[in-house]
Amino acid sequence: MKQQNVDTKTNLPDTGEADECLFEYLHAEMVNYVLSSKTNGKEGEEELSPLEWMGFGVGYRIMERLTREWARFKDELDTIKFICMDLWSSLYRKQIDNLRTNHQGVYVLHDNAFRLLTNIGAPDSTQYLREAPRLLAFTCGLLRGSLANLGIVSTVTAEIATLPSCKFHVQVQRV
Amino acid sequence: MAVCVAVIGKDNSPKYIRCSDETAALQFHYKVHTSIDIIEEKLNTGNKMAADVRELFLGLLFSTEEHKIFGYATNTKIKFIVVLQSTNASLRDNEVRMIFRKLHSAYANAVCNPFYVPGDQIQSKGFDTAVMEIMGVS
Amino acid sequence: MSRTGARLDAKKVNSELFTLTYGALVTQLLKDYENVEDVNKQLERMGYNMGIRLIEDFLARTGSGRCYDFRDTAEKIQSGFKIFLGITPTITNWSPAGDAFSLCFETNPLTEFVELPDHCLNLKYCNILTGVLRGACEMVQMEVASWFLQDQLKNDSVTEIRVKFVKRLEDAIPAGED
Amino acid sequence: MVIYGVYIVSKSGGLIFNHDHNVPKVETERTFTYPLDIQLNYENKKIVVAFGQKDGIKVGHVLTSVNKNPVNGRELDDGRDVLDMLSNAENFPILLKFSRSKMTTNEKIFLASMFYPLFAIASQLSPEPKCSGIEVLEADTFRLYCYQTLTGVKFMVVAEPTQAGMDILLKRVYELYADYALKNPFYSLEMPIRCELFETHLQTLLETVEKSGISNV
Numbered sequence: 072m073k074q075q076n077v078d079t080k081t082n083l084p085d086t087g088e089a090d091e092c093l094f095e096y097l098h099a100e101m102v103n104y105v106l107s108s109k110t111n112g113k114e115g116e117e118e119l120s121p122l123e124w125m126g127f128g129v130g131y132r133i134m135e136r137l138t139r140e141w142a143r144f145k146d147e148l149d150t151i152k153f154i155c156m157d158l159w160s161s162l163y164r165k166q167i168d169n170l171r172t173n174h175q176g177v178y179v180l181h182d183n184a185f186r187l188l189t190n191i192g193a194p195d196s197t198q199y200l201r202e203a204p205r206l207l208a209f210t211c212g213l214l215r216g217s218l219a220n221l222g223i224v225s226t227v228t229a230e231i232a233t234l235p236s237c238k239f240h241v242q243v244q245r246v
Numbered sequence: 247m248a249v250c251v252a253v254i255g256k257d258n259s260p261k262y263i264r265c266s267d268e269t270a271a272l273q274f275h276y277k278v279h280t281s282i283d284i285i286e287e288k289l290n291t292g293n294k295m296a297a298d299v300r301e302l303f304l305g306l307l308f309s310t311e312e313h314k315i316f317g318y319a320t321n322t323k324i325k326f327i328v329v330l331q332s333t334n335a336s337l338r339d340n341e342v343r344m345i346f347r348k349l350h351s352a353y354a355n356a357v358c359n360p361f362y363v364p365g366d367q368i369q370s371k372g373f374d375t376a377v378m379e380i381m382g383v384s
Numbered sequence: 385m386s387r388t389g390a391r392l393d394a395k396k397v398n399s400e401l402f403t404l405t406y407g408a409l410v411t412q413l414l415k416d417y418e419n420v421e422d423v424n425k426q427l428e429r430m431g432y433n434m435g436i437r438l439i440e441d442f443l444a445r446t447g448s449g450r451c452y453d454f455r456d457t458a459e460k461i462q463s464g465f466k467i468f469l470g471i472t473p474t475i476t477n478w479s480p481a482g483d484a485f486s487l488c489f490e491t492n493p494l495t496e497f498v499e500l501p502d503h504c505l506n507l508k509y510c511n512i513l514t515g516v517l518r519g520a521c522e523m524v525q526m527e528v529a530s531w532f533l534q535d536q537l538k539n540d541s542v543t544e545i546r547v548k549f550v551k552r553l554e555d556a557i558p559a560g561e562d
Numbered sequence: 563m564v565i566y567g568v569y570i571v572s573k574s575g576g577l578i579f580n581h582d583h584n585v586p587k588v589e590t591e592r593t594f595t596y597p598l599d600i601q602l603n604y605e606n607k608k609i610v611v612a613f614g615q616k617d618g619i620k621v622g623h624v625l626t627s628v629n630k631n632p633v634n635g636r637e638l639d640d641g642r643d644v645l646d647m648l649s650n651a652e653n654f655p656i657l658l659k660f661s662r663s664k665m666t667t668n669e670k671i672f673l674a675s676m677f678y679p680l681f682a683i684a685s686q687l688s689p690e691p692k693c694s695g696i697e698v699l700e701a702d703t704f705r706l707y708c709y710q711t712l713t714g715v716k717f718m719v720v721a722e723p724t725q726a727g728m729d730i731l732l733k734r735v736y737e738l739y740a741d742y743a744l745k746n747p748f749y750s751l752e753m754p755i756r757c758e759l760f761e762t763h764l765q766t767l768l769e770t771v772e773k774s775g776i777s778n779v
Contacts (some may be wrong), residue, residue, distance in 0.1 A: 086470040088399035089493045092745070093468055096437060097402065099747030100430040101409055108416065121416075125408035131364055132404050135357045137392060138321035139350055143300045161397035190745040193758040202748055209405075220322045220364075222256070358400075358497035360407025361504070370499055436751060437744040443712055444733075444740045450712055523713045558573060558695075558714035 098187065101125065102205050119208035126212025127219070134220040137161075147243065150221050151178050158217065162186075176243035180214075183236045192234020203231050207239075214239055247382035248345060249313070250274040250329035253353060253368060256322070258282055262368040266381050274329060277315055281307045281327045285317045302350075303343050318346040326350065328380070345380050352376030399470070403496050410509060420506040427508070431515020432522075439520040442467065450524070454549050457526065458485050461517065461547070469493055473545075484548040486533065492543060500537045509537055517547060525553040563772050566704060566720040568735060568764060569674060572752050573714030577674035579755040580667075583768050589626075589661040590618040596654035602645065607635050608663060609644060624663040629656060681708070681716070697729075707732060715739070727776025731767070738763050 105121045137158060144150045155167035159182070169181035187206045191199050207229035215227045224244045231237045252274075253262040265274045284307045304317040309332060318326040326349050330337060356362060356370040409430075413423045442448075442464055451457040458475045465487070466472050473487040494510050508514075514530040521528045527550040534540035564586075570579035594600075602625065603612040609625040628647065631638045636645055647653045665673070685693040699706040700723070709717045709732035717732045717739070742760035743749045749757055770778055 085466070085472050086395075086399075087491055087493055087496075088395055088470040089402040090468045090470070091395075091398050092441060093434075094398065094402040094405060095745060096434045097405055097409070097430075099745075100433055101405075102747055103433070104409075104426070104430060121412055125405070125412050128360075128408045128411070129401065129404045132358045132407075133397075133400060135320070135322055135354045136400060137397065139354055141302075141321055143302060143319075143321060145300070157392055161392040161394040162401055164394070190742060191748060191757065191759060193762045198756075198758045199748060206747065222323055355497050358404060358407070359499050360404070360411045360497070361499065361501045372499060440711070440713060440715075440736075440740045440744050444737045525714075558710055558712075 095187065095190070098206075098209060101209070106205065117205065119205060122205075122208040123212035123215075126209040126214075127216035128212075129209075130213035130216025130218075131220045132216075133213075134158075134217045138221070144221065147176075147223060148172070150218070150223060151241070154214070154217060155180055162213075176245055178241040178243070180239040180241065181236070182239075185210075185235055185237045188231075188235035188237060194233070194235070197233070199234065200231060203234060203237075204229065207231070207237060211239065214241065218243075248328050248330055248380050250278070250327075251349065251377050251380060252278045252281075252327040253349075254278070254282055254285075254325040254327065255365060256324065257365075258286070258325075261324075261366070262373070262377075264374075264377050264381070266383060277310075277313065277329060278327050281315050281317055282325065284308060285319055285325050285327075288317070289319060303346055316342050316346070318350070320350060320353075324353065326353070348376060348380060399493055400496075403493050406494055406512070407498065410507075414504070414507070420504065424506075424508045424511045427511040428515035428518070431512035431517075432519035433515075434512070435516035435519020435521075436523050438464075438468065438516060439523045442520070451526075454482055454485070457521070457528075457549075458487075458547070461487070464520070477544075477546075479548075484546060487545045487547060489536075489543040489545075492536075495537055495543075498537055505538065508532055508535070510535075510543070513545060517545075522553065525558075527551050527553055563725050563775075564722045565725060565731075565768050565772055566722075568768070569670070569716075569718040569720075570735075570739065570755065571674050571678065571716040571718070574752065575675055575678040576752070577671045578753065579760075580670050580674075581761065581764060581768075583765075584772070585664070587661065588618075588623075589659060590623075591627075591657065591659040592617060593655050593657050596651040598648055602648070604636050604645060609633060609636055610663070611660060619660045620662075622663065623660040625658060626661050627659040630659075677716075677718075681710075709733065709736065711736060725772075727771070730776050731771055734767055735764065738767065 101122060105119060106117065108121070141153070144153065151170065151172070155170050160166045163182070163186040165182075165184070167180045168183045171179040171181070187210070188203060192203070211227040211229050215225055218225050218241070226242045226244065228240045229237055230240065249267065250263070250265040252260055255261045260278065263275065263278060265271050285304060288304055302318055302320060304319060307315045307317045307327070309315065312332055314330050314332050314337065316328050316330065326346055328342070328345055328349070330342070352373050353368075356368055356373040357364060359370060362368070362370065410423070410427070413426055414420070417423050417426065445467065446463070448460060451460060462473060462475055469492065471489060471492060473489045475485055476488055477486040479485070492510065494513075498509060500507065500509065510532070514532070517528060517530045528547055529550055530545055530547045532544070533546050534542055534544040536543045564584050566585055567583050568579070568581045569577060572578045600614040600616070600619065601612045602609050604610075611619060611621050611623045613621065615621050625633055625644065627633055628638060628644055631640075633644055637643055648656070681695045685695040695710055696708050699708070703723075704720050705723050705725070705728070706718060706720050707728040709729065711717070717735050719728050719731060719735070721728055738760060739755075742763055743755050743757055746757050746759070749755065
């Protein structure tokens, strides 16, 4: 964030578009809400499934819009590539840095500086390593929802080794 | 102008059908169902035809003396079917495409309504309005 | 790659991400709480938490100075909407005493796709905005109250938020400004 | 050009962040023979030079190690009492290290809470209303610059008197605070800032300013 003049910004025509930072603030509030709700008072693992579920809905819906002007996907890999490149760069400012697959339905999406982690994690920092999964549950759901709407049923989990990088594991369920 | 517009879900069940002439509804429903099979066929032609069906617009599905039936399938496996009158002068290709673009964008908006549960019947004023426009009634 | 589709507009997509995420939150709250009033309250509370942080972002970005008049405040709030939501609400209906005004919206990214179902007529869908206003103003030592007078989601022609000055939070005013 | 440190005081007057950037280290180590010609006192949990300033060892300096063993309070790690050792001729000659005492966190918190009313007094002294309060505090060895935001958070930087552009630096620190503390969902307002990312960015900022001046940030 650099200092900006009010004038330059207010003179632009109304875009009707929300500023990028709002999503981050809203997301943080949603994480807090889910953690503080009654089911999370108990001991044990944090219950993050509402976040995952909200992400699912968002992914499912946003896909309907994003693929509107897009030629039909050739296959599964084509779809995953769309997610890594186009979806990711418009949602999270950059593409997925590395995509691996075993060609049997397992995809590992590696983001070296995930947007929701870049404000908390210094490179190679171990601070917040324990809390950070809270910030990924929504995106796991978003991925799962996006894929689901494109006809790929999957489970998505996230893994963090060092901030601010993380990996999303997509396991496609074959029927 | 379109005389019937239908949205078919991933499971091939109709999520929305509207006809300009409700008394002839049954006849249109029948046409829509026939179209579903043709669309499925077009999409499942295997890899040989893949290049052709990469476009979302599927073109003319079939025609009768009175009507021409066009199809469109989204990346998310939703199908749109539009029935136009054969006598209609405005049957140029890009006009038909335009109709589907409008429909698709109205559908995407309806899906983004947080209160719409994906897979349910579409009950949306916004979508109704768009369909009415396509059918030339207001 | 031989993609025929156009590139996605990242700014637009991001805005839609926010819109849809907010929608997902509202429906989640409706699921979690039996009472719609509680949902309204929770949205307000979350807005407050966002407002107390958002204000520093606003100040650091705009470098704007302190308001000594509520009309000043109204303009700052207006420019806040411009910066964060990309819309410029009109400021109208000033109270004779100059301590209350209305913000009127023609459009609003939060409600871009929303059609309220009949069982949610008591829901204040955008109530998070009133919370943001309260939180942000409180941080600059001003207590305000705000509420919806009209709502396009309920078939009004515009959405109108009434903002009322309550008091200056004298205790919290930093040294040198009183 | 040297910046000594950065402090952030919350609107209720509590120190929520401090960063020692470039505090000059003054250390002197030498061998002493019996009897010790420096008078030492135990105060505030430290062994302090009370009288007998010499060879760079000044009154107020703290005894930090004995024969290379660090001093904790008045004891060595093995539990021996340092003052007892120094009164016993058998332990000599002995190697003692003295250094200027560093401020403890508690002392910093205390000083920050003292600055708060000082700032308020300064703004009351103003003949005109709406005074900025203390912006610069000047001494022969340093200058303290302070910037208070509209929300009442105070940002302070202590630097060499010749260091220019500190007012701009403070605004940049404010932006870092908005970006890396407030946007960090795990940071709660008014609480001490323990965000590594904030610290690393601050560190980089300070180093850049020292090396290439304020115009480069």
